[in-house]
Amino acid sequence: MASPSIGSMFVQRVVVGVGDLGASNNPMLTLSTYALGSCVAVVAYDPASKASGLLHMMLPDSTLSPSKAASQPAMFADTGLPLLFRTLEGMKANRSNLRLFVTGGASVLCDSTAFRIGERNVVATQNWLAQHGYRIRASAVGGVVNRTVHLEISTGNIELKLPSGIERMSLGG
16 A cells, blocks of 8 residues: 655645635645535636635525625625636636536435425526536536535545445646
């Protein structure tokens, strides 16, 4: 068994909660969010500047609660996504370098199609990104399982944890 590298021993995890946003260009950090059900996470990574962001949004449309959107814009797709990209621009991310991964949007609470909040979150996210000229590099959305996602800022590597196992991919190369 290989020993961990000195650098990996000092990596810190930043946990992004529900309705929140985390962003950094510090290669010693990993951005993580846990137990995505109907919520959607958008992971953005610029391999040149290492500017990275993770948005964990709950709902598609801020008109459901304008006062909540004013105090917690990351909760909604239509206010959280602009906040994510403004934050990345502030860290000198180059829009043309950004690589996006979208995950979540499951129907984990019931099989009823009455609310379909996960599906609505995914559609709102995809529509906003397309309307603003962003291309999704990879996605893992829908279904009926919770997902946990980790982004290593130093490499752009993503680890996606599912009940069935772990999937790995990279936004860095």
